[in-house]
Amino acid sequence: MTIHQILKQYWGFSEFRPLQEEIIQSVLDGKDTLALLPTGGGKSLCFQVPALLNPGICIVVSPLIALMKDQVENLKEKGIKAVAIISGMGKREVDILLDNCIYGDIKFLYLSPERLLSDLVRERIRYMKVNLIAVDEAHCISQWGYDFRPPYVHLSELRDLHPDVPVLALTASATERVVADIRDKLHFKNDSIFRKSFERKNLGYVVFNQDDKMRKLIAVAGNVKGNGIVYVRNRRETQEVAKQLNQQGISAEFYHAGLDTPLRMKKQTDWKNGAVRIMVATNAFGMGIDKADVRFVVHLDLPESLEAYYQEAGRAGRDEKKAFAVLLYNAADKFQLYKKLEQSFPGVAEIKQVYHHLGNYFQLAYGAGENLTLEFDVADFCNRFKLDAMRTLNALKFLERNEYIALSENVF
Template identity: 65%
Template sequence: MTPRELLKQFWGHDNFRPMQEEIITSVLNGKDVLALLPTGGGKSVCFQIPALAKEGICIVVSPLIALMKDQVENLKAKGIDAISIVSGMSRREVDLALDNCVYGYTKFLYLSPERLMSELVRERIRYMKVNLFAIDEAHCISQWGYDFRPPYLHIADMRELHPNVPVLALTATATATVKEDIREKLLFKPGSELYQQSFARRNISYVVQDTENKQRKLLDVAHGVKGSGIVYVRTRRETAEIAKFYNDNNIKADYYHAGLSADERAEKQEAWKNNRNRIIVATNAFGMGIDKPDVRFVIHNEMPDSLEAYYQEAGRGGRDEQKAYAVLLYNNTDRIKHQHRYEQNFPAVEEIKQVYHQLGNYCQVAYDAGEGASFDLDLADFCARFKLDALRTLNALKVLEQDEYVSFNESVYLPSRFRFEVLNEELYNFQIQNPAWDPFIKTLLRSYGGAFENYVPMKEFDVARRSGTSTQQVIEALKQLHGVGLLSYLPQTDKPQLTWLKPRQQIKNLYINKVDIDNRKAAYREKMEAVFAYAGHRRCRSQMLLTYFDEQNPPKCGVCDVCLDEKRRKNADEIGENITSEIVQALSVEAVTLDELIGHLKLGTEKEKIETIRGLLDAGKIKTDGERYYL
């Protein structure tokens, strides 16, 4: 089938969005491609259609677990076989999933970058018939990018396994340095293509408001702009506080952060998407993969860490191409906070080593053991147990990730799963010999197909309802059947996951790359200063963003706060000149009183007329005897 036929069959669209077709054509021609498409620009279609058009499997690398799971579910809903392998899955689950990719009909394998470091995964990829490598959020491969993820550097290892398979790298934002770094690190071949839409979002009005009273501005925007909105804040505590503030002022709002359970997050997200709540107040955990077209405003209550992050988050407004506002609330306290965070972001080498040692004790991992093992990590409990500062500990974890000792996902939701570990005949014999178990096992068999071959997601509540028992009884029954080896039961997890990428090291053998830390520190400061400049300068906001992303001679947008202020001043100057001409014309005939003079003037408001008269008096261009005005 042609790309257009696939687009129509699976997505129901007759036409591609801008640049999608050109990107797809280049990939089908076997070329490596770097594609920069704005948030909401339809990046996933660019790799999904060429993968469907060719025989074999597409391997998709993405750091966004929630987005991977959404895309897998969407593909399955279209009848396309897709799976994802993320942290928290058991080795047996991973093994079965990879077998399906080698021997089955799976078209898409979604992997987190950390999984590429596993010898098990790499070895299985060798035997897959791969038709495309798709790298989402490709800026993560560059240490000059705003979200550097060292495991991305292992993507080049996959190219060695399948040297003739093209690579499609996708991102919404990248500077010239980052674009070059992406192509170099992904070993792009000669003749590769770059597709880049302008970063200009002409329907978004960028606004920066320097204010000490942010709460008043939060209300002003909500009252002044109709429709739904997102408010980004820095901490989880602020999400609840500001949502309550809106509700106390009769504006329906809810909050969202990564510390909520998966069910809570899904419920809050749906309520906002369906306009049951007008505003969602969230940390930056919210937004990836959220395609709500009618967001009318996005407010940042504090300065973001980089212009890349700001552009992506602000870009969640106005995806329907209608007018939207991106508002940054800013004051001098923000600069001080930002400087403090900068210092907190880069703990000392000895501090990082100590956190690593305490992680080993917390997870009870022996020295020279633990490689590939995943553990639930309650960061608050960990910090309380070892009397650590949470922010500095989180940043120490990031350094340990970057030096590839561990990987840490702040929240990984995996539903409960089970798989029968015996053949059908053996299960039947068990039911005959243990008639008390028969109704329960029949309920499982009727409710979930495919459980002899693969782990299948399940809901204990549904099984309880169908079997006339309680959820806790179902959980206990599954654990018992797991204990006798009849099935393998993996309860749901919704906790942060820590994975040991290498065996636990003695502290004396732990090498922390201080040069890399210093380089990242310099890059962070550069990005921080760019945000300060954006907030503090009186230049077209869109021009500043486009210049940052290396667009040459971008035009003024005409709709940001700076451009609108320029227009107002220009209009005020023009009105003043026209009122002056009217005054001179009136007074050249005769001297008149103030009321008579104002009555003669046809242009401007009363305030503008009086201000112009005062200005002319101060300049000595007209005179008054206290009663009448004359030249």
Template identity: 60%
Template sequence: MQTIHEILKQYWGFTEFRPLQQDIIESVLQGHDTLALLPTGGGKSICFQVPAMHMEGVCIVISPLIALMKDQVENLQKRDIKAVAIFSGMSYREIDIALDNCVYGDIKFLYMSPERLSTEIVKVRLRRMQVSFVVVDEAHCISQWGYDFRPSYLNIASLRELLPEAPFLALTATATTEVKQDIQEKLLFKDAKVFTKSFERKNLVYAVRKAENKHEKLLEIIRKVPGTGIVYVRNRRETQELARFLWINKISADFYHAGVPTAERFKKQNAWVNNKMRVMVCTNAFGMGIDKPDVRFVIHFEPSDSIESYYQEAGRAGRDEKRAFAVLLYCDADKVEMEQKQQQAFPEPEDVRAVYQALGNYFQLAIGGGEFLTYDLDINELCSRYNLKAVKVLNCFKFLEKDGYLNFSEGVFMPSRIKFVVNNDELYRFQIANSTFDIPIKIILRSYGNLFDNYVPIDEKLLASRTNINPVTYVQMLKKLDELNIINYLPQTDWPRVTFLTPRADAKTMFINKAYLDERKKNQQQKLTAMFNYADETAICRSVFIRSYFNESNAEDCGTCDICLERKKQVMQSVGFELFRNELVTLLNNGSVFFPEIHLHFANFSNDQITNFVRLLIDDGTLLLSENNHLMLSHQD
């Protein structure tokens, strides 16, 4: 069996692990329940992918975002590692085949959304699988004290009954002490090992710029900092307006949000990743799971909802560990707007009931019907038909999920897929008896492989051109073959989906947990207040503020954020600095001095003054501090 270092080298091309990665991997291999906190870009995926390749069986990965699951599966497959994902939008037969391959094949990774754990087909197959261990990605989602609580994550603990021998590995980039404890309790951890990497990002320069004219400040920053970057804004409309503003000012920019058609989103993303376009203006739908290490700046045009989300989004800069900038643009009006947004995010019970009623009417569900039925949802049409606001609808869905009424999954692009449901002999007889289908079927078989075993993504336009048939007519032919039970044809889709988990209730009498609504509102208000405090801070180092928020003690000033630089400026302008500098340079021209004894040469300065002055002179390159703690001029050997 390969060692973990040989696996790392063979599949990922690295010869060494990053800090804490090997410790986490060894904890998993020893069978411990493990919680690992690694900052964005800290290499969380390696922590479960390497031990999974070392162990027998399938690694189960629970992830909240379909796009992230698809991205990781594709990356593993590119490395010749067998991985599959199960999520909303797949047909029952596709799920059935994927699970069968995990039970009887050599699949190493099975990615699932947490909602899938409650389905019978998954429960039955998991009992038959040889499972190495369970990974809970974005584990903070399980805690109601976290910034992105997902009710469906509470289902994960049920895996303990199905897989009593499998250890759990929980991963997250952001968690306070309270959230870390909650994760372990909710996942029923035993004999737990907890690994926490410092939240310090030494190469990341934090800054807040207060500006009434944010557009001009944005231009100033982008023109000063070379390289690619991200600009986060609050809503979809702003992405387009700000991208156009940058474009008019001769900065290569584009916009991205969840409402952009999937094919166009891929095109925009690829242009930015490949440095064909410099700045992406986007909502927070952009960035998760995108592997681009050379992002030189992340600018927030408005504050985030919490320190957790700000830290994670800002952390997408400088993943190559070279200097990068995280800048927040802030003005007094932001507080008012975000407080209003906060009110919309926490609907009253009557709002939740109204949205549930509208949803049932939209799908024409009778009271008592619809249990476990899944529907594609056009949110814009729902809002238009029942005079609702999209923001309120989406927030109501969160509380309907918590109370177990439904599951809502974001839209995800699913290409058209086909699978032959007859065997070779039956297909041959069909072609002989139906000559009009003969050539099209032959072209499908020549164009794609594995069609009798799995659902295979297809391009209808390409197949139509090869068959010399109009694309519209070609799709009709595929639908006819589906009706004749020759193939299963699943057309392309990009819609969000709603699954009713219980029979439709009477909205007037349905239970809505108001105490929970109030508790979540209070919790989120505290997080928003912390974000405002960060933006308003003028004395505490930005890095120290963030690390203290995550309960990291004894953090030292970063020396590079806007507050540290302002403090340095004030010190350098203070009475005595130039005098100290000149006297020290004269002293060191005669040779190095042991730093702990430096105060003996400067009786007129306090120890704090001496320490601050020396730090500044080291920072600006005037001085060097040797390994044996001697101060010398930088031009001396």
């Protein structure tokens, strides 16, 4: 089969979008490839098509459970065998799944970068016939990226297991510094870089200086038909805004990282299927949200960076029909953002104190704790030691970034 026949058979399209064909051909030529495509630019097709053309399995590294679950379900609907290792799976279940990837005819294995830290997973991947390694949201590998994930740094170890297998790294937002870091961390050789303009001509960007944000949000929801996403600063706000929208007869649900995984999945499924019109969320409702017909994204608070705003706003209009990205702000927002920036940089003494408290919290002796996996409640930790939650979280992120600790929602 040719790549065009695969495109037609599984996706029903006769033509590729701009740059997709060139990226696919680069992968088929065995080159390490970096694809910088705008949100909604069809990144997943760039690794799915060449992986289907060649014998063997494609390993897809993705940062979010929701993204993996969506793509696996979409592939299965097309009759393509795909699996994902997600949180909540038992060790035996993971073991059987990995066996199927070695001895069965699975075409795609999705997993998080944290999973690659597991000796069990790495050892089993060694025996798989891998045809491609795809790294989605590749900006997470760079410490200069706005959404750095320390476990991504260890992806080079995956290359060591299969040194002759090409790597395709994909992202919708990367500065030149981040691009250089991606190439370095993934040990690119004989590589190709493809860049498509990040302009989204169907997406209208609108900014309102607004004191009564709720009133404006209700007006936007009334004037723009279809599904939407509303981003807010914290978990409490998600519930409050969703409640007010429902009181106005506008179907809404709330979403944040503090919810149990099954409940988050249900809320996301209800929104995707149209049972709920608007999702009010923190940025935990993030990368990889795969819904083409989102007509508007509203930010009730200022995002932390332009890259984050581009990613979040870009979840509207992926079907290339008219959509809107609406930013509502007032003077108080600037103050809050400056305050948050100050809290993002705890001092050395404060970081040492948090690290010391971790030892006391888990009752670990000095030098103990290596390779232990422990249940951790951040709120309880902060309450017990009278710590500021935001500064503590940023101290924990610093410790993770420098590999003193590893944070994960779940191990199995």
